[in-house]
Ligand SMILES: Cc1cc2nc3c(=O)[nH]c(=O)nc-3n(C[C@H](O)[C@H](O)[C@H](O)COP(=O)(O)O)c2cc1C
């Protein structure tokens with residue numbers, strides 16, 4: 214088991230109950246990164262972030278410094294939109310960062326805007342997160358009073374308003390162009406890329422950087438300690454550390470900041486300081502390595518390091534840092550249905566393959582789950598999946614405006630490839646019964662035989 | 673009721689002024705209307721349309737896209753039970769059944785006394801604390817059946833009034849920007865290079881890593 218002594222870059226203050234106050238923040242090195250950044254030219258700060266190779270933590274994993282460089286020169290104003298809409302099933306980290314260390318995020322926003330030359334920042338917080346909204350409002354109010362935000366920051370010519378904005382319940386708004394639509398007061402439907410790459414044509418069609426909360430929360434540390442120190446942590450294709458939420462059937466579910474590359478999935482699931490192993494000593498059936506959109510992993514993937522490139526080659530992604538663990542008792546038909554239902558519910562309806570496809574996938578899975586499945590249903594599921602995402606391969610191909618549609622295909626392709634026999638056993642079989650075991654209930658299908666040796670590994 | 677009160681109009685104008693374009697304030701103003709009345713009435717949407725300078729249809733269009741905006745009254749306490757993947761694995765559906773049973777309503781329904789509305793919701797970003805729920809968007813982690821019954825009792829007895837405001841109120845702390853500290857919204861038209869970029873020397877050409 215590898216537990217590295219890498220510093221806690223973004224969760225370092227979580228031990229303090231009052232970490233959300235300006236007083237504690239300042240007592241623990243707060244706003245030092247901003248001071249360090251303001252002492253340098255903006256382009257030097259951009260270079261520092263490029264040196265750090267800080268990958269976006271919102272899901273796509275694009276290098277932040279490179280993205281900043283995509284703003285067309287000479288086009289003003291530029292905006293920053295902070296993506297705090299965290300809603301991908303299994304994902305739980307941005308809320309913690311906003312509730313527990315709001316000043317760290319504010320400082321990150323200031324550093325990004327100083328470096329890129331953004332004239333205004335919008336902090337879009339998921340609507341359902343009342344405490345995060347309160348903590349951020351309080352922190353912003355303190356920061357404005359103390360001269361860290363607003364006109365003439367710390368006596369310099371750097372001025373910036375940060376507008377706190379709440380969403381109102383819609384997963385799709387987490388997609389960056391939908392986020393921008395929503396911020397313009399519209400229905401949150403994605404825009405076509407190209408031409409609407411935010412860095413070129415974003416908010417009000419001006420150059421706009423959209424960054425995730427966790428991405429920005431890394432900036433104060435990078436500004437204080439340097440991009441090189443950050444890049445020394447982690448591995449080739451993933452530098453630094455990252456927060457992973459380990460949930461599901463583990464003894465010790467929790468959110469852990471770990472070093473990339475050195476730490477493996479096995480560590481995350483089994484090390485006593487992390488997941489602590491499968492509850493009740495049961496066997497592992499499958500785990501989702503990076504949020505509901507990610508293809509599933511199995512026993513044979515446990516020793517893969519947490520590193521974007523390696524996980525990508527193995528057929529999935531680290532995505533939003535959400536690791537969901539399913540033990541041998543898991544009803545995969547049910548799990549798959551619940552994930553697909555999510556995408557069907559959250560489809561914005563703009564593209565036919567996604568709008569129609571996801572709701573049909575849900576209906577068919579529902580009837581299989583209820584024991585009303587037909588012999589042709591598995592082929593039908595795969596056929597619809599292929600229409601949404603041709604070849605059902607990884608990385609997914611798209612017939613849609615945004616990746617939400619193809620995301621619904623991941624759980625289906627995973628579950629059917631690996632556990633086809635469970636679907637077949639369910640087709641025509643009676644609906645499963647709910648059994649309560651040791652105070653926790655789970656659903657078991659009585660007709661399901663023990664898992665056979667898989668024919669194909671992965672998707 | 674329903675149109676925004678004079679105090680809320682003042683607040684609405686303050687919010688609108690933060691954005692480069694008034695329509696961007698639509699969602700914040702809909703939240704304000706919902707905070708005032710507990711739901712978003714048609715009159716409120718018409719009033720917001722006037723304040724923002726768009727048609728009522730546009731306001732309804734936006735409002736109806738977002739799940740949190742209720743266009744009919746809901747219970748004082750909105751109980752949102754997560755049944756998504758991590759919660760499903762640890763008894764989220766059973767918790768929902770228990771909630772439905774205890775309150776005597778199905779997901780989507782409101783108790784006859786108007787106290788509780790139950791919803792079956794998607795992931796609420798507390799997956800490691802499954803099974804979980806929210807009451808008016810305040811979290812309850814690792815909820816047991818007994819824990820839920822206690823919660824209902826406490827809510828009915830008013831013991832949680834401090835922590836959980838009635839439906840409609842989200843954050844109780846508002847952003848306040850002191851007049852002397854405002855940098856001002858950045859209009860999308862006619863903006864130049866920001867002062868702090870223009871005032872610093874251009875990067876030396878050889879400094880490429
Ligand atoms: C359907 C969908 C939902 C998304 N939801 C989120 C989200 O909740 N939070 C987030 O930061 N990024 C989300 N993303 C990714 C964003 O589009 C975008 O890549 C990200 O915010 C960029 O920030 P980063 O480069 O710092 O990661 C989502 C993408 C898609 C396609």
Ligand code: SF4
Nearest residue numbers: 561563564567613615
């Ligand atoms: S893929 Fe789905 S969610 Fe994305 S734009 Fe198309 S319909 Fe909307």
Ligand code: FES
Nearest residue numbers: 754759795798799
């Ligand atoms: S799955 Fe229930 S909170 Fe995330």
